[in-house]
Amino acid sequence: MAPRDPAASIHQAPSSSFTDHLALHRPELLPSSRSLGPASNGSAGELAPQGTTIVSLTYAGGVLMAGDRRATMGNMIASRHIKKVFPADNYSVLGIAGTAGLALDMIRLFQVELEHYEKIEGTPMSLDGKSNRLAAMVRSNLPLALQGLAVVPLFAGFDTQRRTGRLFSYDVTGGRYEEYEHHSVGSGSVFARGALKKLWRPNLDEEDAVRVAVESLYDAADDDSATGGPDMVRRLWPVVYVVNSAGNREIPERELQELSRELISRRTAAGLEA
């Protein structure tokens, strides 16, 4: 037997990825390892709640992400309270449209993945690293996506090396695309994107950026039945996170309530089809 080269075992050292560790030792815990069996023609999506519209935009010094609160199942509203935007770590946020159950699992796994790396390595992952890890996670969900259970994230964070807010979108194959200025995913995204194109301008301050996000979600809810607008009865407002050099911050409900009321009264005053 040839003598073993001790250095050859370096690449077998445990990785600092939590997902890799699970895949090796506890594969049944990975969201993507669920199998639906062979029979399918892309119809599984009708059996599970779907999360809808997420918008994201850059502003002076950072980036913002906002999501509505509705999940639908076919033509039914499955939830009015669901949250689709979450902090991924201190300097990044993640919003997910698509099959709600898988999306929430993917968010949870991604959060642990980033924290795990940070603890093992003693340093946070770079923003490009984070966005690539997310791409790998989306890619591993491809078999389920082909059966109708697609999950499409939007990822935004503050790049502490380049000192700027950045924004990434994905497709179901794990394709990762850096977006500039603004982007939106989900069923209401076509309408939200139209609003963003008209309302976004360079160097928005944070307050105006929140206003633009809420307004574009309002436009999405106005025309897309799967997107929920501000709910005055239940006092439900969009979930909005901003990320800048100080880290993540969730915009408090009080501010969003005020913004939503002001927006609705402005549109009411403007006219019938405002």
Added chain:
Amino acid sequence: MTQQFYVSPEQLMKDRADFARKGIARGRSVVVLTCREGIALVAENPSPSLHKLSEIYDRIGFAAVGKYNEFESLRQAGIRFADVRGYSYSRDDVSARGLASVYAQSLGSVFTTEGKPFEVELAVAEVGEDPYTDRLYRLNFDGSIADESNYTVMGGQAEIVNEALSRTWNQDADFGSAIRTAVQALSATRTANGSGDGQAPEPLGAGLLEVAVLDRDPLSTRGTVRAFRRINTVELDRLLSSAEGD
């Protein structure tokens, strides 16, 4: 085939324990102590990047002395254990007790079955809602485990540091004074092995120390559930020099 000499189990274990103790005695000491604001972890460690202190989970910290490669692999295994447990159950189901007993198992089995025992001592600390719910476990190279209260000292000259701490430790201290207390206790080893001419020991400077804390209420003070926070050299310098101003 050559005949093997008979070695009694007592002798075998004693030899292994002596070997491990010698290895640990070469290292510098680490102090983990509870106080009003949480748990402070203070290590004599001149390296800015090879850590002896680490975050394991939300409220759980880790300190170690001994051989770096050995405690580093235990540290990583602990993080993997805690993250898998928190991910598959809930974040609340990860406890220092569970982690400490897993460490005890693996240290114990290495001590009895492997060719060479681990030359390490570990501390696993979990910060509670108040000082009475703080948990502090000390693990030995042979897998023995001790549930400590108030403070624990590990490493080369633990007795000297322990003795100094027993006189100065105070439960109501804030982080600043707890860290200063620990640094003074660690500095006490310097006269013992120095010239011994009765001079006051030169206190350890911030550059020779690695300090971290577990905040008691990180959610309201920092907006995160992660209690572990490293004290950087600049902040540590300020903390230590404020003692001289007193």
